[in-house]
Amino acid sequence: MTNAVEMHDIVVRFPGVLANDHVNFTLKTGEIHALLGENGAGKSTLMNVLAGLYQPTEGTIKVHGKPVSFNSPKDAIAAGIGMVHQHFMLVPTQTVTENILLGLDEPKFFLNLPKYDQKILELEEQFGLHVPPTAKIWQLSVGEQQRVELLKMLYRGADILILDEPTAVLAPQEIDELMSTLRSMAAQGKSIIFISHKLHEVTQIADRVTVLRKGKVTAEGIDAAGLTAEKLAQLMVGREVVFTVKKSDREPGDVVLDVQNVSAINDKGVPALRSVSLQVRSGEILGIAGVAGNGQSELAEVITGLRPCTGKITVNGVDVANRPPIVAINSGVAHIPEDRGKVGTAPNLTITENTIMKNYRYEPVGNGWSIDFSKARNFARQLKEKYDILAPSVRIPARKLSGGNLQKVILAREISANPQLMVAVQPTRGLDVGAIEAVQTLLLAQREAGAAILLISEELEELFSLSDRIAVIYEGKIMGIVPAKEANIHDIGLMMTGHAVNSEERVANSE
Numbered sequence: 001m002t003n004a005v006e007m008h009d010i011v012v013r014f015p016g017v018l019a020n021d022h023v024n025f026t027l028k029t030g031e032i033h034a035l036l037g038e039n040g041a042g043k044s045t046l047m048n049v050l051a052g053l054y055q056p057t058e059g060t061i062k063v064h065g066k067p068v069s070f071n072s073p074k075d076a077i078a079a080g081i082g083m084v085h086q087h088f089m090l091v092p093t094q095t096v097t098e099n100i101l102l103g104l105d106e107p108k109f110f111l112n113l114p115k116y117d118q119k120i121l122e123l124e125e126q127f128g129l130h131v132p133p134t135a136k137i138w139q140l141s142v143g144e145q146q147r148v149e150l151l152k153m154l155y156r157g158a159d160i161l162i163l164d165e166p167t168a169v170l171a172p173q174e175i176d177e178l179m180s181t182l183r184s185m186a187a188q189g190k191s192i193i194f195i196s197h198k199l200h201e202v203t204q205i206a207d208r209v210t211v212l213r214k215g216k217v218t219a220e221g222i223d224a225a226g227l228t229a230e231k232l233a234q235l236m237v238g239r240e241v242v243f244t245v246k247k248s249d250r251e252p253g254d255v256v257l258d259v260q261n262v263s264a265i266n267d268k269g270v271p272a273l274r275s276v277s278l279q280v281r282s283g284e285i286l287g288i289a290g291v292a293g294n295g296q297s298e299l300a301e302v303i304t305g306l307r308p309c310t311g312k313i314t315v316n317g318v319d320v321a322n323r324p325p326i327v328a329i330n331s332g333v334a335h336i337p338e339d340r341g342k343v344g345t346a347p348n349l350t351i352t353e354n355t356i357m358k359n360y361r362y363e364p365v366g367n368g369w370s371i372d373f374s375k376a377r378n379f380a381r382q383l384k385e386k387y388d389i390l391a392p393s394v395r396i397p398a399r400k401l402s403g404g405n406l407q408k409v410i411l412a413r414e415i416s417a418n419p420q421l422m423v424a425v426q427p428t429r430g431l432d433v434g435a436i437e438a439v440q441t442l443l444l445a446q447r448e449a450g451a452a453i454l455l456i457s458e459e460l461e462e463l464f465s466l467s468d469r470i471a472v473i474y475e476g477k478i479m480g481i482v483p484a485k486e487a488n489i490h491d492i493g494l495m496m497t498g499h500a501v502n503s504e505e506r507v508a509n510s511e
Protein backbone atom coordinates (compact mmCIF):
# COMPACT_ATOMS: atom_id res chain seq x y z
CA MET A 1 0.00 0.00 0.00
CA THR A 2 1.27 3.46 -0.84
CA ASN A 3 1.44 6.24 1.70
CA ALA A 4 -1.14 9.01 1.51
CA VAL A 5 1.54 11.72 1.81
CA GLU A 6 5.32 11.74 1.65
CA MET A 7 7.02 15.06 2.31
CA HIS A 8 10.74 14.85 1.79
CA ASP A 9 13.47 17.33 2.76
CA ILE A 10 11.11 20.32 2.98
CA VAL A 11 12.74 23.70 3.56
CA VAL A 12 10.78 26.90 4.24
CA ARG A 13 12.51 30.15 5.09
CA PHE A 14 11.01 33.40 6.32
CA PRO A 15 13.13 36.51 6.84
CA GLY A 16 15.34 35.60 9.79
CA VAL A 17 13.70 32.22 10.43
CA LEU A 18 14.24 28.76 9.07
CA ALA A 19 10.69 27.59 9.74
CA ASN A 20 11.15 24.13 8.20
CA ASP A 21 14.67 22.78 8.14
CA HIS A 22 14.85 19.71 5.86
CA VAL A 23 11.70 18.14 7.24
CA ASN A 24 10.58 14.60 6.40
CA PHE A 25 7.01 13.65 7.10
CA THR A 26 4.98 10.59 6.06
CA LEU A 27 1.26 10.06 6.43
CA LYS A 28 -0.02 6.51 6.05
CA THR A 29 -3.38 5.87 4.45
CA GLY A 30 -6.16 5.64 7.05
CA GLU A 31 -4.10 6.75 10.02
CA ILE A 32 -4.45 9.60 12.50
CA HIS A 33 -1.06 11.27 12.72
CA ALA A 34 -0.37 13.90 15.38
CA LEU A 35 2.06 16.72 14.60
CA LEU A 36 3.56 18.18 17.75
CA GLY A 37 6.03 20.84 18.70
CA GLU A 38 6.56 23.98 20.72
CA ASN A 39 5.08 27.31 19.72
CA GLY A 40 6.87 28.43 16.59
CA ALA A 41 8.35 24.99 15.84
CA GLY A 42 7.02 25.11 12.27
CA LYS A 43 3.90 22.92 12.39
CA SER A 44 1.48 25.31 10.72
CA THR A 45 4.13 26.20 8.15
CA LEU A 46 4.66 22.56 7.16
CA MET A 47 0.92 22.02 6.83
CA ASN A 48 0.49 25.22 4.84
CA VAL A 49 3.01 23.77 2.40
CA LEU A 50 0.98 20.59 2.10
CA ALA A 51 -2.21 22.63 1.63
CA GLY A 52 -0.66 24.64 -1.21
CA LEU A 53 -0.45 27.98 0.65
CA TYR A 54 3.34 28.18 0.83
CA GLN A 55 5.86 26.94 -1.72
CA PRO A 56 8.93 25.34 -0.15
CA THR A 57 12.36 26.43 -1.40
CA GLU A 58 13.53 22.82 -1.32
CA GLY A 59 11.97 19.42 -1.01
CA THR A 60 9.46 17.16 -2.71
CA ILE A 61 5.93 16.03 -1.99
CA LYS A 62 4.20 12.85 -3.10
CA VAL A 63 0.48 12.22 -2.72
CA HIS A 64 -0.60 8.60 -3.04
CA GLY A 65 2.83 7.84 -4.46
CA LYS A 66 2.69 10.48 -7.21
CA PRO A 67 4.96 13.55 -7.18
CA VAL A 68 2.98 16.79 -6.91
CA SER A 69 3.76 20.48 -6.95
CA PHE A 70 1.15 22.89 -5.62
CA ASN A 71 0.94 26.50 -6.69
CA SER A 72 -2.24 27.27 -4.80
CA PRO A 73 -4.70 25.72 -2.32
CA LYS A 74 -6.84 24.85 -5.35
CA ASP A 75 -4.15 22.45 -6.57
CA ALA A 76 -3.98 20.80 -3.16
CA ILE A 77 -7.75 20.44 -2.98
CA ALA A 78 -7.72 18.84 -6.44
CA ALA A 79 -5.22 16.31 -5.07
CA GLY A 80 -7.65 15.49 -2.23
CA ILE A 81 -6.03 17.57 0.52
CA GLY A 82 -8.20 19.71 2.77
CA MET A 83 -7.08 21.89 5.68
CA VAL A 84 -9.16 23.30 8.51
CA HIS A 85 -7.33 26.37 9.77
CA GLN A 86 -7.49 27.75 13.25
CA HIS A 87 -9.35 30.76 11.97
CA PHE A 88 -12.37 29.65 10.07
CA MET A 89 -13.01 31.00 6.63
CA LEU A 90 -16.80 30.99 6.48
CA VAL A 91 -19.27 33.66 5.40
CA PRO A 92 -21.34 34.50 8.53
CA THR A 93 -24.48 35.70 6.74
CA GLN A 94 -24.81 32.62 4.54
CA THR A 95 -26.22 29.21 5.35
CA VAL A 96 -24.27 26.05 6.01
CA THR A 97 -25.14 24.67 2.57
CA GLU A 98 -24.25 27.93 0.81
CA ASN A 99 -20.89 27.98 2.54
CA ILE A 100 -20.15 24.41 1.59
CA LEU A 101 -21.01 25.03 -2.05
CA LEU A 102 -19.17 28.35 -2.20
CA GLY A 103 -16.51 28.44 -4.89
CA LEU A 104 -17.59 25.22 -6.54
CA ASP A 105 -18.35 25.08 -10.25
CA GLU A 106 -22.04 24.61 -9.74
CA PRO A 107 -23.27 28.07 -10.59
CA LYS A 108 -26.95 27.26 -10.51
CA PHE A 109 -26.95 25.67 -7.10
CA PHE A 110 -29.13 28.38 -5.62
CA LEU A 111 -31.99 27.25 -7.82
CA ASN A 112 -32.22 23.98 -5.99
CA LEU A 113 -30.83 24.46 -2.51
CA PRO A 114 -33.01 21.81 -0.82
CA LYS A 115 -31.46 19.13 -3.04
CA TYR A 116 -28.01 20.12 -1.77
CA ASP A 117 -29.26 20.37 1.82
CA GLN A 118 -30.22 16.72 1.43
CA LYS A 119 -26.80 15.73 0.03
CA ILE A 120 -25.11 17.50 2.92
CA LEU A 121 -27.33 15.77 5.44
CA GLU A 122 -26.22 12.42 4.01
CA LEU A 123 -22.59 13.44 4.43
CA GLU A 124 -23.32 14.55 8.00
CA GLU A 125 -24.86 11.18 8.72
CA GLN A 126 -21.90 9.31 7.24
CA PHE A 127 -19.36 11.03 9.49
CA GLY A 128 -21.46 12.01 12.51
CA LEU A 129 -20.99 15.74 11.89
CA HIS A 130 -24.33 17.21 12.82
CA VAL A 131 -25.27 20.78 11.98
CA PRO A 132 -28.52 22.11 10.42
CA PRO A 133 -27.82 22.80 6.68
CA THR A 134 -30.20 25.77 6.55
CA ALA A 135 -28.76 27.54 9.61
CA LYS A 136 -26.76 30.70 9.04
CA ILE A 137 -23.11 30.57 10.12
CA TRP A 138 -23.45 33.40 12.67
CA GLN A 139 -26.07 31.37 14.52
CA LEU A 140 -23.68 28.47 15.07
CA SER A 141 -21.32 27.75 17.94
CA VAL A 142 -17.60 27.57 17.23
CA GLY A 143 -17.79 23.78 17.38
CA GLU A 144 -20.56 23.71 14.79
CA GLN A 145 -18.65 26.07 12.51
CA GLN A 146 -15.73 23.71 12.66
CA ARG A 147 -18.03 20.90 11.50
CA VAL A 148 -19.01 23.07 8.53
CA GLU A 149 -15.32 23.46 7.63
CA LEU A 150 -14.89 19.70 7.80
CA LEU A 151 -18.03 19.09 5.73
CA LYS A 152 -16.73 21.56 3.17
CA MET A 153 -13.56 19.50 2.78
CA LEU A 154 -15.41 16.20 2.67
CA TYR A 155 -17.88 17.56 0.11
CA ARG A 156 -14.95 18.40 -2.13
CA GLY A 157 -13.84 14.79 -1.86
CA ALA A 158 -10.82 15.37 0.39
CA ASP A 159 -9.33 12.11 1.62
CA ILE A 160 -6.37 13.74 3.38
CA LEU A 161 -7.51 16.07 6.14
CA ILE A 162 -5.33 18.51 8.07
CA LEU A 163 -6.68 19.98 11.31
CA ASP A 164 -4.59 22.77 12.83
CA GLU A 165 -5.28 22.84 16.59
CA PRO A 166 -8.93 21.88 16.15
CA THR A 167 -9.60 21.31 19.83
CA ALA A 168 -8.16 24.62 21.08
CA VAL A 169 -11.51 26.31 20.54
CA LEU A 170 -13.78 23.48 21.66
CA ALA A 171 -15.58 22.72 24.92
CA PRO A 172 -14.76 19.35 26.51
CA GLN A 173 -17.90 17.68 25.23
CA GLU A 174 -17.34 18.98 21.72
CA ILE A 175 -13.80 17.58 21.87
CA ASP A 176 -15.22 14.11 22.56
CA GLU A 177 -17.54 14.47 19.58
CA LEU A 178 -14.68 15.56 17.32
CA MET A 179 -12.59 12.61 18.48
CA SER A 180 -15.28 10.15 17.51
CA THR A 181 -15.74 11.89 14.15
CA LEU A 182 -12.01 11.60 13.49
CA ARG A 183 -12.09 7.91 14.38
CA SER A 184 -15.02 7.32 12.07
CA MET A 185 -13.31 9.20 9.23
CA ALA A 186 -10.13 7.17 9.64
CA ALA A 187 -12.15 3.95 9.74
CA GLN A 188 -13.66 4.98 6.39
CA GLY A 189 -10.21 5.35 4.87
CA LYS A 190 -9.50 9.06 5.38
CA SER A 191 -5.96 9.98 6.40
CA ILE A 192 -5.76 12.64 9.08
CA ILE A 193 -3.10 15.02 10.37
CA PHE A 194 -3.90 16.55 13.71
CA ILE A 195 -1.99 19.39 15.40
CA SER A 196 -2.53 19.80 19.12
CA HIS A 197 -0.83 21.03 22.27
CA LYS A 198 -3.02 18.87 24.48
CA LEU A 199 -0.86 15.83 24.96
CA HIS A 200 -3.43 13.62 26.65
CA GLU A 201 -5.60 14.08 23.55
CA VAL A 202 -2.73 12.98 21.37
CA THR A 203 -2.09 9.83 23.36
CA GLN A 204 -5.82 9.13 23.17
CA ILE A 205 -6.40 9.53 19.45
CA ALA A 206 -3.18 9.32 17.44
CA ASP A 207 -1.77 6.23 15.73
CA ARG A 208 1.60 7.85 15.14
CA VAL A 209 3.36 11.04 16.17
CA THR A 210 5.87 13.37 14.53
CA VAL A 211 7.59 16.02 16.62
CA LEU A 212 9.19 19.25 15.37
CA ARG A 213 11.63 21.33 17.36
CA LYS A 214 12.86 24.68 16.00
CA GLY A 215 12.03 23.65 12.45
CA LYS A 216 13.66 20.22 12.62
CA VAL A 217 12.11 16.79 13.07
CA THR A 218 13.06 15.28 16.43
CA ALA A 219 10.81 12.22 16.23
CA GLU A 220 9.53 10.94 12.91
CA GLY A 221 6.33 8.93 12.82
CA ILE A 222 6.83 7.08 16.08
CA ASP A 223 4.15 4.71 17.30
CA ALA A 224 1.75 6.45 19.70
CA ALA A 225 0.88 3.29 21.61
CA GLY A 226 2.55 3.40 24.99
CA LEU A 227 3.61 7.05 24.70
CA THR A 228 2.83 9.12 27.80
CA ALA A 229 2.18 12.85 27.98
CA GLU A 230 5.44 13.20 29.94
CA LYS A 231 7.44 11.47 27.22
CA LEU A 232 5.84 13.61 24.49
CA ALA A 233 6.54 16.79 26.45
CA GLN A 234 10.15 15.82 26.71
CA LEU A 235 10.41 15.16 22.97
CA MET A 236 8.93 18.59 22.25
CA VAL A 237 10.70 20.75 24.76
CA GLY A 238 13.92 18.77 25.16
CA ARG A 239 13.64 18.65 28.95
CA GLU A 240 11.25 17.40 31.60
CA VAL A 241 8.14 19.45 32.13
CA VAL A 242 6.36 19.85 35.45
CA PHE A 243 2.66 19.29 34.96
CA THR A 244 1.40 20.81 38.16
CA VAL A 245 2.93 24.03 39.37
CA LYS A 246 3.33 24.58 43.10
CA LYS A 247 1.10 27.08 44.82
CA SER A 248 2.05 28.59 48.18
CA ASP A 249 -0.35 29.00 51.09
CA ARG A 250 -1.29 32.61 51.20
CA GLU A 251 -3.92 34.57 53.11
CA PRO A 252 -5.83 36.83 50.74
CA GLY A 253 -5.86 40.57 51.47
CA ASP A 254 -8.48 43.24 50.82
CA VAL A 255 -11.21 43.01 48.23
CA VAL A 256 -9.96 44.32 44.88
CA LEU A 257 -12.75 43.33 42.52
CA ASP A 258 -16.31 43.64 43.73
CA VAL A 259 -19.08 42.58 41.35
CA GLN A 260 -22.63 43.06 42.65
CA ASN A 261 -25.82 41.93 40.91
CA VAL A 262 -24.43 42.38 37.43
CA SER A 263 -26.55 41.49 34.43
CA ALA A 264 -25.76 41.92 30.74
CA ILE A 265 -26.93 40.79 27.32
CA ASN A 266 -24.74 39.20 24.68
CA ASP A 267 -24.19 40.17 21.02
CA LYS A 268 -27.33 38.33 19.99
CA GLY A 269 -29.42 40.30 22.50
CA VAL A 270 -29.92 37.34 24.82
CA PRO A 271 -29.28 37.61 28.60
CA ALA A 272 -25.71 36.41 29.18
CA LEU A 273 -25.17 37.41 32.82
CA ARG A 274 -27.95 37.14 35.37
CA SER A 275 -27.37 38.97 38.61
CA VAL A 276 -23.78 37.85 39.10
CA SER A 277 -22.09 38.70 42.40
CA LEU A 278 -18.52 37.82 43.30
CA GLN A 279 -15.43 39.25 44.91
CA VAL A 280 -11.73 38.70 44.32
CA ARG A 281 -9.21 39.70 46.96
CA SER A 282 -5.62 40.78 46.69
CA GLY A 283 -3.35 37.73 46.45
CA GLU A 284 -6.21 35.48 45.44
CA ILE A 285 -7.09 33.60 42.28
CA LEU A 286 -10.80 33.11 41.70
CA GLY A 287 -11.32 30.52 38.97
CA ILE A 288 -14.45 30.59 36.83
CA ALA A 289 -15.48 27.16 35.60
CA GLY A 290 -18.11 26.68 32.95
CA VAL A 291 -18.89 25.21 29.58
CA ALA A 292 -18.03 27.74 26.84
CA GLY A 293 -20.79 30.23 26.12
CA ASN A 294 -22.29 30.42 29.61
CA GLY A 295 -21.39 34.06 30.16
CA GLN A 296 -17.66 33.82 30.84
CA SER A 297 -16.63 36.10 27.96
CA GLU A 298 -19.30 38.65 28.85
CA LEU A 299 -18.15 38.65 32.48
CA ALA A 300 -14.62 39.56 31.41
CA GLU A 301 -16.00 42.21 29.07
CA VAL A 302 -18.17 44.04 31.63
CA ILE A 303 -15.24 44.27 34.03
CA THR A 304 -12.84 45.62 31.41
CA GLY A 305 -15.27 48.19 30.04
CA LEU A 306 -15.97 46.40 26.77
CA ARG A 307 -19.66 45.67 27.39
CA PRO A 308 -22.48 47.60 29.10
CA CYS A 309 -24.25 46.07 32.09
CA THR A 310 -26.56 46.76 35.01
CA GLY A 311 -25.40 46.41 38.61
CA LYS A 312 -22.20 47.55 40.26
CA ILE A 313 -18.54 46.73 39.58
CA THR A 314 -15.71 48.32 41.51
CA VAL A 315 -11.94 47.84 41.40
CA ASN A 316 -10.28 49.09 44.58
CA GLY A 317 -13.41 51.10 45.19
CA VAL A 318 -13.44 52.76 41.76
CA ASP A 319 -16.59 52.26 39.74
CA VAL A 320 -15.63 50.70 36.40
CA ALA A 321 -18.96 49.43 35.05
CA ASN A 322 -20.21 51.15 31.90
CA ARG A 323 -17.09 53.29 31.70
CA PRO A 324 -14.58 53.33 28.83
CA PRO A 325 -11.79 50.69 29.03
CA ILE A 326 -9.25 53.37 29.99
CA VAL A 327 -10.97 53.73 33.39
CA ALA A 328 -10.37 50.05 34.12
CA ILE A 329 -6.80 50.27 32.79
CA ASN A 330 -6.06 53.28 35.01
CA SER A 331 -7.48 51.39 37.98
CA GLY A 332 -4.84 48.73 37.42
CA VAL A 333 -6.86 46.19 35.45
CA ALA A 334 -4.99 43.91 33.06
CA HIS A 335 -6.87 41.88 30.48
CA ILE A 336 -5.77 38.75 28.70
CA PRO A 337 -8.60 38.45 26.21
CA GLU A 338 -9.95 35.35 24.56
CA ASP A 339 -9.55 36.66 21.04
CA ARG A 340 -5.87 37.44 20.62
CA GLY A 341 -5.93 38.49 16.99
CA LYS A 342 -8.73 41.04 17.27
CA VAL A 343 -8.88 42.33 20.85
CA GLY A 344 -5.48 41.39 22.19
CA THR A 345 -3.09 42.71 19.56
CA ALA A 346 -2.91 44.91 16.49
CA PRO A 347 -1.70 42.43 13.84
CA ASN A 348 -0.04 44.95 11.55
CA LEU A 349 1.88 46.76 14.28
CA THR A 350 5.30 45.54 15.36
CA ILE A 351 6.02 43.55 18.48
CA THR A 352 7.44 46.73 20.01
CA GLU A 353 4.29 48.71 19.30
CA ASN A 354 2.15 45.92 20.66
CA THR A 355 4.11 45.68 23.90
CA ILE A 356 3.97 49.42 24.66
CA MET A 357 0.23 49.84 24.06
CA LYS A 358 -0.34 50.28 27.76
CA ASN A 359 2.67 52.29 28.87
CA TYR A 360 3.49 54.52 25.91
CA ARG A 361 2.32 57.58 27.84
CA TYR A 362 4.69 57.04 30.72
CA GLU A 363 8.43 56.98 31.50
CA PRO A 364 10.70 55.52 30.27
CA VAL A 365 8.94 54.86 26.96
CA GLY A 366 7.01 58.12 26.66
CA ASN A 367 6.68 61.47 28.37
CA GLY A 368 3.04 62.14 27.61
CA TRP A 369 3.91 63.94 24.38
CA SER A 370 6.12 61.65 22.39
CA ILE A 371 7.43 58.13 22.35
CA ASP A 372 11.11 57.28 22.58
CA PHE A 373 11.27 54.43 20.10
CA SER A 374 14.73 53.24 21.00
CA LYS A 375 13.64 52.93 24.65
CA ALA A 376 10.45 51.27 23.46
CA ARG A 377 12.47 48.72 21.50
CA ASN A 378 14.67 48.06 24.50
CA PHE A 379 11.58 47.51 26.63
CA ALA A 380 10.21 45.13 23.99
CA ARG A 381 13.54 43.28 23.76
CA GLN A 382 13.59 42.77 27.52
CA LEU A 383 10.10 41.33 27.41
CA LYS A 384 11.01 39.14 24.44
CA GLU A 385 13.88 37.72 26.45
CA LYS A 386 12.01 37.32 29.73
CA TYR A 387 8.92 35.76 28.22
CA ASP A 388 10.79 33.67 25.68
CA ILE A 389 8.99 35.17 22.68
CA LEU A 390 10.30 33.48 19.55
CA ALA A 391 10.77 36.03 16.75
CA PRO A 392 13.73 37.19 14.66
CA SER A 393 13.34 40.77 15.95
CA VAL A 394 10.95 43.08 17.80
CA ARG A 395 10.44 45.03 14.57
CA ILE A 396 8.35 42.36 12.85
CA PRO A 397 4.57 42.72 12.72
CA ALA A 398 2.55 40.72 15.24
CA ARG A 399 0.72 38.82 12.50
CA LYS A 400 3.93 37.00 11.59
CA LEU A 401 4.21 35.38 15.01
CA SER A 402 3.06 31.83 15.60
CA GLY A 403 -0.15 31.49 17.61
CA GLY A 404 1.59 30.74 20.87
CA ASN A 405 4.14 33.51 20.56
CA LEU A 406 1.41 36.06 19.94
CA GLN A 407 -0.17 35.01 23.22
CA LYS A 408 3.16 35.54 24.96
CA VAL A 409 3.31 39.13 23.67
CA ILE A 410 -0.03 39.87 25.31
CA LEU A 411 0.95 38.20 28.56
CA ALA A 412 4.24 40.09 28.65
CA ARG A 413 2.53 43.43 28.10
CA GLU A 414 -0.22 42.84 30.65
CA ILE A 415 1.94 41.34 33.39
CA SER A 416 4.68 43.94 33.03
CA ALA A 417 2.11 46.62 33.92
CA ASN A 418 2.04 45.17 37.47
CA PRO A 419 -1.73 44.98 37.59
CA GLN A 420 -3.90 45.11 40.71
CA LEU A 421 -6.51 42.98 39.02
CA MET A 422 -5.89 40.55 36.23
CA VAL A 423 -8.74 39.24 34.13
CA ALA A 424 -7.28 36.24 32.36
CA VAL A 425 -9.46 34.48 29.79
CA GLN A 426 -8.10 31.11 28.63
CA PRO A 427 -4.55 32.32 29.23
CA THR A 428 -2.89 29.05 28.24
CA ARG A 429 -5.04 28.17 25.24
CA GLY A 430 -2.86 27.29 22.25
CA LEU A 431 0.37 27.31 24.25
CA ASP A 432 2.84 24.43 24.26
CA VAL A 433 3.47 22.53 27.50
CA GLY A 434 6.63 24.42 28.32
CA ALA A 435 4.88 27.75 27.78
CA ILE A 436 1.88 26.64 29.86
CA GLU A 437 4.20 25.89 32.73
CA ALA A 438 5.77 29.34 32.33
CA VAL A 439 2.44 31.18 32.16
CA GLN A 440 1.02 29.38 35.18
CA THR A 441 4.16 30.18 37.13
CA LEU A 442 3.80 33.84 36.11
CA LEU A 443 0.18 33.95 37.24
CA LEU A 444 1.14 32.50 40.61
CA ALA A 445 3.93 35.04 40.94
CA GLN A 446 1.38 37.80 40.34
CA ARG A 447 -0.79 36.30 43.08
CA GLU A 448 2.23 36.19 45.35
CA ALA A 449 2.87 39.87 44.57
CA GLY A 450 -0.67 40.70 45.68
CA ALA A 451 -2.62 40.90 42.45
CA ALA A 452 -6.23 39.75 42.43
CA ILE A 453 -6.77 37.34 39.57
CA LEU A 454 -10.00 36.34 37.87
CA LEU A 455 -9.10 33.24 35.91
CA ILE A 456 -11.58 32.09 33.29
CA SER A 457 -10.64 28.71 31.90
CA GLU A 458 -12.20 25.65 30.35
CA GLU A 459 -9.31 23.51 31.56
CA LEU A 460 -10.54 22.09 34.84
CA GLU A 461 -7.08 20.85 35.76
CA GLU A 462 -5.72 24.35 35.38
CA LEU A 463 -8.51 25.79 37.53
CA PHE A 464 -7.89 23.25 40.25
CA SER A 465 -4.16 23.74 40.39
CA LEU A 466 -4.16 27.56 40.27
CA SER A 467 -7.35 28.77 41.97
CA ASP A 468 -7.94 29.55 45.63
CA ARG A 469 -11.68 29.43 45.05
CA ILE A 470 -13.69 28.15 42.11
CA ALA A 471 -16.96 29.70 40.95
CA VAL A 472 -19.14 27.79 38.52
CA ILE A 473 -21.10 29.73 35.93
CA TYR A 474 -24.07 28.26 34.11
CA GLU A 475 -26.37 30.19 31.78
CA GLY A 476 -25.05 33.43 33.17
CA LYS A 477 -25.69 32.53 36.81
CA ILE A 478 -23.16 31.66 39.49
CA MET A 479 -24.15 28.14 40.61
CA GLY A 480 -21.79 28.11 43.57
CA ILE A 481 -18.37 29.21 44.79
CA VAL A 482 -16.17 26.66 46.57
CA PRO A 483 -12.67 26.74 48.04
CA ALA A 484 -10.47 24.87 45.54
CA LYS A 485 -9.13 22.59 48.28
CA GLU A 486 -12.62 21.30 49.03
CA ALA A 487 -13.83 21.15 45.44
CA ASN A 488 -14.08 17.94 43.52
CA ILE A 489 -14.25 17.54 39.78
CA HIS A 490 -17.49 15.58 39.90
CA ASP A 491 -19.45 18.31 41.73
CA ILE A 492 -17.96 21.08 39.63
CA GLY A 493 -18.94 19.11 36.52
CA LEU A 494 -22.51 18.76 37.80
CA MET A 495 -22.77 22.47 38.52
CA MET A 496 -21.35 23.24 35.07
CA THR A 497 -24.33 21.48 33.57
CA GLY A 498 -26.81 23.32 35.74
CA HIS A 499 -27.29 21.04 38.74
CA ALA A 500 -27.18 22.51 42.21
CA VAL A 501 -24.92 20.58 44.58
CA ASN A 502 -25.21 20.24 48.39
CA SER A 503 -26.23 23.09 50.63
CA GLU A 504 -22.80 23.74 52.14
CA GLU A 505 -21.60 25.02 48.81
CA ARG A 506 -24.59 27.27 48.50
CA VAL A 507 -23.72 28.67 51.89
CA ALA A 508 -20.21 29.26 50.62
CA ASN A 509 -21.79 31.00 47.64
CA SER A 510 -23.88 33.38 49.72
CA GLU A 511 -21.10 34.53 52.02
Ligand SMILES: Nc1ncnc2c1ncn2[C@@H]1O[C@H](COP(=O)(O)OP(=O)(O)OP(=O)(O)O)[C@@H](O)[C@H]1O
Pocket residue numbers: 014015017019037038039040041042043044045046390391400401402403404405430
Ligand atom coordinates in the same frame (compact mmCIF):
# COMPACT_ATOMS: atom_id res chain seq x y z
N1 LIG B 1 4.22 34.51 7.03
C1 LIG B 1 5.27 34.50 7.85
N2 LIG B 1 6.25 35.43 7.74
C2 LIG B 1 7.34 35.42 8.55
N3 LIG B 1 7.55 34.50 9.52
C3 LIG B 1 6.63 33.54 9.67
C4 LIG B 1 5.44 33.49 8.86
N4 LIG B 1 4.71 32.42 9.24
C5 LIG B 1 5.39 31.83 10.25
N5 LIG B 1 6.54 32.50 10.49
C6 LIG B 1 7.57 32.12 11.50
O1 LIG B 1 7.92 30.77 11.27
C7 LIG B 1 8.11 30.06 12.50
C8 LIG B 1 7.19 28.86 12.54
O2 LIG B 1 5.86 29.30 12.68
P1 LIG B 1 4.61 28.32 12.70
O3 LIG B 1 3.40 29.18 12.64
O4 LIG B 1 4.77 27.28 11.65
O5 LIG B 1 4.75 27.65 14.15
P2 LIG B 1 3.80 26.58 14.88
O6 LIG B 1 4.61 25.38 15.14
O7 LIG B 1 2.55 26.42 14.12
O8 LIG B 1 3.55 27.32 16.29
P3 LIG B 1 2.22 27.47 17.24
O9 LIG B 1 2.12 26.25 18.06
O10 LIG B 1 2.55 28.65 18.12
O11 LIG B 1 1.05 27.72 16.33
C9 LIG B 1 7.84 31.08 13.60
O12 LIG B 1 9.07 31.59 14.03
C10 LIG B 1 7.02 32.16 12.91
O13 LIG B 1 7.24 33.43 13.51
Ligand SMILES: [Mg+2]
Pocket residue numbers: 043044045402403
Ligand atom coordinates in the same frame (compact mmCIF):
# COMPACT_ATOMS: atom_id res chain seq x y z
MG1 LIG C 1 0.56 26.99 14.47
